[in-house]
Amino acid sequence: MRESQLHEHIFAAAADLSGVFPHVLLGPGDDCAVVRTPSGDQVLLKVDQVVEGRHFTAQTPVDLIARKAIARAVSDIAAMAGEPRWGLASAVLPPAEARAEDLCDRLSFWARRFNCPLVGGDLATGMPGSPLSLSITVGGVPSPGRGPVTRDGARDEDELWVTGRIGSSLPSGRHLSFEPRIAEARFLADTLAGDLHAMIDISDGLGRDAGRLAARSRARIVIDADLVPLHTDAPDVLQACRDGEDYELLFAAAPGTMARAMAGWRFDIPCTRIGRVESGTGCLLRFRGQAIEAAGLGWDH
Amino acid sequence: MRESQLHEHIFAAAADLSGVFPHVLLGPGDDCAVVRTPSGDQVLLKVDQVVEGRHFTAQTPVDLIARKAIARAVSDIAAMAGEPRWGLASAVLPPAEARAEDLCDRLSFWARRFNCPLVGGDLATGMPGSPLSLSITVGGVPSPGRGPVTRDGARDEDELWVTGRIGSSLPSGRHLSFEPRIAEARFLADTLAGDLHAMIDISDGLGRDAGRLAARSRARIVIDADLVPLHTDAPDVLQACRDGEDYELLFAAAPGTMARAMAGWRFDIPCTRIGRVESGTGCLLRFRGQAIEAAGLGWDH
Numbered sequence: 139m140r141e142s143q144l145h146e147h148i149f150a151a152a153a154d155l156s157g158v159f160p161h162v163l164l165g166p167g168d169d170c171a172v173v174r175t176p177s178g179d180q181v182l183l184k185v186d187q188v189v190e191g192r193h194f195t196a197q198t199p200v201d202l203i204a205r206k207a208i209a210r211a212v213s214d215i216a217a218m219a220g221e222p223r224w225g226l227a228s229a230v231l232p233p234a235e236a237r238a239e240d241l242c243d244r245l246s247f248w249a250r251r252f253n254c255p256l257v258g259g260d261l262a263t264g265m266p267g268s269p270l271s272l273s274i275t276v277g278g279v280p281s282p283g284r285g286p287v288t289r290d291g292a293r294d295e296d297e298l299w300v301t302g303r304i305g306s307s308l309p310s311g312r313h314l315s316f317e318p319r320i321a322e323a324r325f326l327a328d329t330l331a332g333d334l335h336a337m338i339d340i341s342d343g344l345g346r347d348a349g350r351l352a353a354r355s356r357a358r359i360v361i362d363a364d365l366v367p368l369h370t371d372a373p374d375v376l377q378a379c380r381d382g383e384d385y386e387l388l389f390a391a392a393p394g395t396m397a398r399a400m401a402g403w404r405f406d407i408p409c410t411r412i413g414r415v416e417s418g419t420g421c422l423l424r425f426r427g428q429a430i431e432a433a434g435l436g437w438d439h
Numbered sequence: 440m441r442e443s444q445l446h447e448h449i450f451a452a453a454a455d456l457s458g459v460f461p462h463v464l465l466g467p468g469d470d471c472a473v474v475r476t477p478s479g480d481q482v483l484l485k486v487d488q489v490v491e492g493r494h495f496t497a498q499t500p501v502d503l504i505a506r507k508a509i510a511r512a513v514s515d516i517a518a519m520a521g522e523p524r525w526g527l528a529s530a531v532l533p534p535a536e537a538r539a540e541d542l543c544d545r546l547s548f549w550a551r552r553f554n555c556p557l558v559g560g561d562l563a564t565g566m567p568g569s570p571l572s573l574s575i576t577v578g579g580v581p582s583p584g585r586g587p588v589t590r591d592g593a594r595d596e597d598e599l600w601v602t603g604r605i606g607s608s609l610p611s612g613r614h615l616s617f618e619p620r621i622a623e624a625r626f627l628a629d630t631l632a633g634d635l636h637a638m639i640d641i642s643d644g645l646g647r648d649a650g651r652l653a654a655r656s657r658a659r660i661v662i663d664a665d666l667v668p669l670h671t672d673a674p675d676v677l678q679a680c681r682d683g684e685d686y687e688l689l690f691a692a693a694p695g696t697m698a699r700a701m702a703g704w705r706f707d708i709p710c711t712r713i714g715r716v717e718s719g720t721g722c723l724l725r726f727r728g729q730a731i732e733a734a735g736l737g738w739d740h
Contacts, residue, residue: 171558257472
């Protein structure tokens, strides 16, 4: 069974969760879950992992392993237009791991830097042959004005936008040093409020993640390949849509509403309109006169 | 560096956390962390792991692996006299793990059973040779009347009590099928309120965990070995204090106050006075006329 099939199985099994546990406002299947506290506060929740050999190599410096581990989970808080508040870290260490103390220090450093200080953790030593793996849980608060921005709100005629540039994240090393788009997401939520319809971070590739946004919104997404902003070291747009690990935000906004956001955009990264939402299903990439099924571009990881 | 030394390093590095991040009410070093939401609700947070070869074997049925993974974290919520509300699970699976779907189903089952429905998760596939590992985060709410019960409140002249029986958890298989003492802890908090001074779960062994309670409370604990309630299959009290994996509650109550709790005790496990708190430091086990330093009994895992 592929991971994407297993995810569908898990999401289907959790479909009744909010009915059985009313404080669960949003269960598995979006960038974060949302639970309600007794007084009515909403808490965003995300767990994410990095595993040696999958997300970093045996040669990756401990500082960058720690940074990536924290930043990946924080990026999912950004995708809900939330702000991180606390974190928990667990690690399975190879036997006789000499870097354990350094790893803990760097996790603590990056968690504070990204405003999700580590309030707890667990260390376990694996058997011989175990790779280093880290699991990071981050909790956050949604935008007070907008609330959590989910994947399922895109509507016919919405504009589709992306922050930053994409492509070549792995060969360039940007997958280890990216900045989660917390401030940009918060600005968009504050400025657009209810006109910010849906958002996702594109960690698994623009094609695949746009397909997820389309599927959850029961809409069709059309991306114009010529408009996709690439890093200068990205060889071509199809590869860039497939690569993943960009950690930029893809979002759908009501038509015409992004003019007021762009008038106040003071970040040092671009924000670019790359397509639109239509009625229908699927995600198409228009490329040199062809229409490519984009949801198949990306990776299971 | 041993794990216990590494933990001390982490706790020391986190000593300023509540000063820098005022919503962090309690950071690393207790059974759970405590954070405050914007409206003032307190959230208990715990992450815990189980790793193949350490906490279960390659022969352990998936159902029991899932149960233990969830129950361990829930037991830490019990140790704060809290109630679980939600969970997050992450797993590193061996390549071509045929039990992945079954594992997800059983995690979901046990999480619901223990009232911490899984609202999110992450699956990663490890490299060849990777053991199965699971990391479980559980969030909970403290007792509304008592608030979180920490490890640091034991005082001179307090009585020391333990729930259930201890010993032989590993050979008997009880380490896979124990019931976290959520209801018992809540009853104690509701009944004793401010007279319930300190509590811990004894997953690492009665000796070691009593030593932790003593150290955090800056007090001395004296346990009478003849009073320690053993399972019938436990060969002797010293071994039982060393074994760990009991997941019972050890707590300090103001002198004389447990009479009113025991009058209403309707659980099918005993609750037994095993010692007292004194001024001083350390944790002694009185055994056949000897005084054994008990904090060294237990295990790093």
